[in-house]
Amino acid sequence: MNRLLVILLVCVALPASAQDARKSGFAFMGPDTQAMQTDDLANPGMLSVLEGEALWNAKAGTSQKSCAACHGDAPQSMKGVATRYPAFDDTTQAPLDLAGRILQCRTERQGALAFQREGRELLALTSYVGHQSRNMTIAPSQDTRLAAARAQGAALYSTRVGQLNFSCAQCHDDNAGGHLGAAPIPQAHPTGYPLYRLEWQSLGSLQRRFRNCLSGMRAEPIPAGSADAIALELFLMDRAAGMKLETPAVRP
């Protein structure tokens, strides 16, 4: 009888455990910070989206063309684009992140000076493009040419580095849901980038977050836009496949 009950309970419990145990960093925040993200009029990340919209429509470079001149209305043309990045770039024969794609368009097609990586303008444009995929599920590119970089990212994620000899996985897989000091350790799903971090008092990229983590681990930071950074981003986006994008998210 008891055994039957246990089996029954297991059967009831199974669908639940088979459900997605992955959680966005949103689930680890306090109600005040969650409220800041969900109200577009209170979310400071929306200021960057607004600035991005202005840049999208501004003529630039020797072409004197705006992004909109080629791509039209971003809410239509850019819908879903951020769910697929990083993607494989045919011209450079290498994986390219969304910010990198915007930079490439700007220098090669618009004939304009490159924006600085992590600079205000590039973050604004990236958040504007990313915002068009808000609430869509992450659907990584299935291009087989990305496989090697994705494997490289997986290796970076689980390799111990730095003076503290930690890997990403030790915190974000083995101890996710626990605490580091008073701060909850999230599962490291990049669902809301570029995002507004209260600690930064500004918008920032996933690759800036990598540098934060690495300096916390007393390890050598990975430069923004480098092959390693894009590889790690590729792996993490694949690991978060099917989760919803929140751009621009707010995090503590």
Added chain:
Amino acid sequence: MNTTRRQFSLLTAGASLALVTPARATPETMKESIQAFTGGKPIKEGRVKFDISLLVENGNSVPLSVLVDSPMTKDDHVTRIGIFNEKNPLPDVAIFTLTPRCGRAQIATRMRLNDTQFITAIAEMSDGTYFSAKSEVIVTMPACVEG
């Protein structure tokens, strides 16, 4: 009062420290700021509902709101709301000036908190009386910060 040698060296140490670090608010300097706000008039407790989280995730952005019990008529309304702290570099946070046209004596903003401390909200009424409420906020630090 005679200053002993130890007191003297402490005083000079304090003075030289003050040269290199910016001044900090203290419960005393907060009192001075509040005195300047009220003109030294007495402050009663009550009528002010001060809403701020007890525990915050990052002191860079702490949401707060104040609601004062007032009919907000021409003859009886809240004229100003002041927010004060005791441990930031400066004791003042913000001073809001209201009018009967606000309809309700309600404000919200976000502030920076240097450390765990008490925050005070004071409402100035059109009849020249003052009411206050205070709240303790515990600030935790995020992990793996930059720098």
Added chain:
Amino acid sequence: MARALINVPQKAKRGEIIEIKTLMSHPMETGFRTGLDGQLVPRDIIEQFVCTYNGEVVFSAHLYPAITANPFLSFTTIAADSGTLVFSWTDNKGETQVQTASIQVE
């Protein structure tokens, strides 16, 4: 290129109390932080916020460095007449940025 997000309802009933939220893009540099060169980063903050409704001041605020980057302010006003609300933010160098919103009162 400073920008602000403002919500004012497009329509309201006469006498209704409406909530206004404003979010201004600004670093609110306190003047207490040191930069990479070891020197103090100069103070750069919004000091004064004013909201007028058809020319009459309904709400204002004096802000100190303790207010967050990208200052958020929320307050209420009575929907009196159709017209224009003007929001202005003035920094510690005296520069003012202005945005307007219109409201239809029935």
